[in-house]
Amino acid sequence: MSAVTLPRGSLLQGSHAPEQLAELIDQAEEALRTWRPVWTSFVSPLLREEAMARLGSLSELTLHAEGGLSGAERCRLQLVRAELDAPPPDPAQAADTALPLLGLTLSGNFLFDSASAGDFRAGLLQAGAQEAELGDLWLRGDRGAQLVVTPELAGRLDGGTALVRSVEVQLETTPLDRLLPPARPQPRRFSTVEASLRLDAVGSAGFGIPRNRMAEQIRSGSVRVNWQDVRNPSRELKTGDRVRLENRGELTVLEVQITKRDRWRLALLRS
Structure with missing residues (x-):
């Protein structure tokens, strides 16, 4: 079989996870070379997002993400030649095999x-x-x-x-x-007024859990801000920040304004 080489340099440029993305590029080249779909291991939401944006932009390749349940955060990716593309079965309807x-x-x-x-x-x-x-x-x-x-x-x-x-x-x-996974909310945009921009305060309002419980989740390593591990509840957020809480989805800070009473009015998107 002839060698298949993807534009590795441009695909890796600016990646937040270059080593892991390089492994996916190797697997994508295998799928193209052998004309057979390749399944990756489970990947993080960050790596999935990068792979979908970078490898998914290649005309000869198609990617599918499957995590076994609706809205799964960690997924396996199927890499397949575009000419052979057939979406994997719906996990809710497919047999386990x-x-x-x-x-x-x-x-x-x-x-x-x-x-x-x-x-x-x-x-x-x-x-x-x-x-x-x-x-x-x-x-x-x-x-x-x-x-x-x-x-x-x-x-x-x-x-x-x-x-x-x-x-x-x-x-x-x-x-x-x-399996009996927790229910995931539908994407929703809403506003809230908070006394501070602390991660625990905004996360509490956005995810609908008590502030002390949000602080515990942060300290335990269950929270990511812009894909980075953050364990400081007092970390201040700004417009554009994305907060991911394990098994509770993602919160995006769309807008931040100060009120006349020196509080913060935030527009949030929960997905």
Whole structure:
């Protein structure tokens, strides 16, 4: 088969994740060279956005993002020659074998030792998972968590156990259509008036959660601002900033104005 070379220099220019994007370029060249679709590992929202904008602009290549549930943040990308393009099945309707995705349920009693999404991810990594094998994860109250994973990881962990904080959890493969992910809100634009532009204050108003809970989420590493890990609740926001809260979507600061009483009127977009 003849070599296929994409314009790597221009595709990588200005990337926020050049090493990871370079790996996707390698996989895109493989898909073009072999005339067979290639699935990537799970990628972050930042990398997905860059790949869609950069690789998706190439006339010979088509990309599809699949995360196993509507509005998934972490997705696997399908890279395919444009001439062969056929969208993958809808995850809500497809059999589990139609997509390289499966669900995994982690069951345990967290009534007396509550755990965060980060704690569950850490437990899975300790049990032998790789970050690139893990999709979106959400909590199930005090009963554990669920997430989307690669079939290979599901096969390795199914029927086993993992330790999350002090709690031993049972691991069970779960069909995609039996997962119970949290409901995601429809995109909505609204205004709010706040005493400050602090991340915890604006995030509390934008995501509709108590300010102290928003501060906890920030300190635990569940919040990104403009794709960067931010753990300081007092970080001040400005027009154009994008705040992503794990499993709660994204908040964009559209406009900031000061009021006559020295407060801040913000126009926000939640998606």
